[in-house]
Amino acid sequence: MKTVTCIAPVNIAVIKYWGKRDEDLILPINDSLSSTLSTDYMCSKTTIMVSPTFKENRFWLNNKEVTFDSERLNNCLNEVKRRASPTCGELLQWKLHICSENNFPTAAGLASSAAGYACLVYALAALYRVEGDISGIARRGSGSACRSIYGGWVRWNKGTLPSGEDSIATQVAPASHWPEMRIIVLVVSDDKKKTSSTSGMKRSVETSEFLKDRAEKVVPRRTDEMIEAIKSKNFEAFAQLTMQDSNQFHSVCLDTYPPCFYMNDVSRAIIEMVHAYNEYKGSNKVAYTFDAGPNACLYLLEDHVEEIVALINEIFPPLAVDATEYFRGYPIHVNSS
Numbered sequence: 451m452k453t454v455t456c457i458a459p460v461n462i463a464v465i466k467y468w469g470k471r472d473e474d475l476i477l478p479i480n481d482s483l484s485s486t487l488s489t490d491y492m493c494s495k496t497t498i499m500v501s502p503t504f505k506e507n508r509f510w511l512n513n514k515e516v517t518f519d520s521e522r523l524n525n526c527l528n529e530v531k532r533r534a535s536p537t538c539g540e541l542l543q544w545k546l547h548i549c550s551e552n553n554f555p556t557a558a559g560l561a562s563s564a565a566g567y568a569c570l571v572y573a574l575a576a577l578y579r580v581e582g583d584i585s586g587i588a589r590r591g592s593g594s595a596c597r598s599i600y601g602g603w604v605r606w607n608k609g610t611l612p613s614g615e616d617s618i619a620t621q622v623a624p625a626s627h628w629p630e631m632r633i634i635v636l637v638v639s640d641d642k643k644k645t646s647s648t649s650g651m652k653r654s655v656e657t658s659e660f661l662k663d664r665a666e667k668v669v670p671r672r673t674d675e676m677i678e679a680i681k682s683k684n685f686e687a688f689a690q691l692t693m694q695d696s697n698q699f700h701s702v703c704l705d706t707y708p709p710c711f712y713m714n715d716v717s718r719a720i721i722e723m724v725h726a727y728n729e730y731k732g733s734n735k736v737a738y739t740f741d742a743g744p745n746a747c748l749y750l751l752e753d754h755v756e757e758i759v760a761l762i763n764e765i766f767p768p769l770a771v772d773a774t775e776y777f778r779g780y781p782i783h784v785n786s787s
């Protein structure tokens with residue numbers, strides 16, 4: 451018997467991935483860029499056991515057994531096994547028992563699948579002693595999962611090869627490059643989202659003309675500008691690009707037919723609060739970004755955390771969060787009634 455346990459954090463995109471050119475290989479139509487949170491908060495934890503006595507492969511997600519027949523799960527497993535070290539021998543024949551859990555809401559637009567698949571693939575790769583980049587394998591589980599394989603600021607290069615070999619993640623800068631950066635996650639709702647990112651993306655690719663323009667004309671330029679802003683630690687530019695990209699992604703969702711609505715009134719109130727705060731300060735001190743759900747992620751520098759937390763407590767009561775509890779990636783529940 452052999453056991454491996456791994457932890458992987460979520461990542462929050464500042465240039466969004468939206469749209470696939472290949473559904474099976476999970477190849478995107480544009481590059482994307484994110485930061486991976488620290489392992490202190492919002493993580494997936496996966497334990498894998500293999501034993502010659504196990505009769506079948508079994509999987510438990512958040513303490514509930516689920517079937518092992520997911521295509522994505524099997525694609526990841528087969529790919530890891532294909533690249534397994536020749537020293538693995540009979541280990542490759544043993545059945546697996548996998549337990550995976552998230553310490554935050556699953557499927558609520560909080561990148562749970564990214565952390566989950568990154569963790570699963572990392573653990574499998576450790577078990578079967580795979581060498582080299584494994585982000586391309588995590589991508590087969592959930593596109594954005596490839597970015598959680600690396601820490602800090604990470605770019606997912608869309609790649610051009612039909613095989614997807616060059617559609618992998620690379621680190622742009624380590625987290626230590628910008629140590630003052632903080633993320634506040636505002637949990638507006640932890641309900642399961644109505645339209646999964648997979649079906650939302652498919653519908654956008656099929657029906658949104660705007661998406662094509664975004665992928666071809668806007669994202670390449672914006673990704674370069676974003677990398678420049680991160681490298682030079684220019685928060686003003688970073689914040690503007692982050693907010694514009696989130697807004698453009700949600701405009702694509704609206705341009706999709708029938709439209710996908712991910713944000714709600716509370717999300718929009720958060721957007722207004724951020725712009726009002728930045729206007730009051732005379733420059734961008736905080737940036738919002740929203741994935742395929744109503745929850746907000748705020749990027750800001752450490753100096754502004756206390757004031758922003760006080761503002762959130764004031765505008766969205768009842769919320770009693772002490773700024774001193776605040777760390778990179780710590781989620782706050784926002785009253786959404």
Ligand code: PMV
Binds near residue numbers: 465466593741
């Ligand atoms: O990896 P998926 O299929 O969960 O898609 C994630 C899409 C967004 O979260 C909306 C954007 C992103 O780049 O993370």
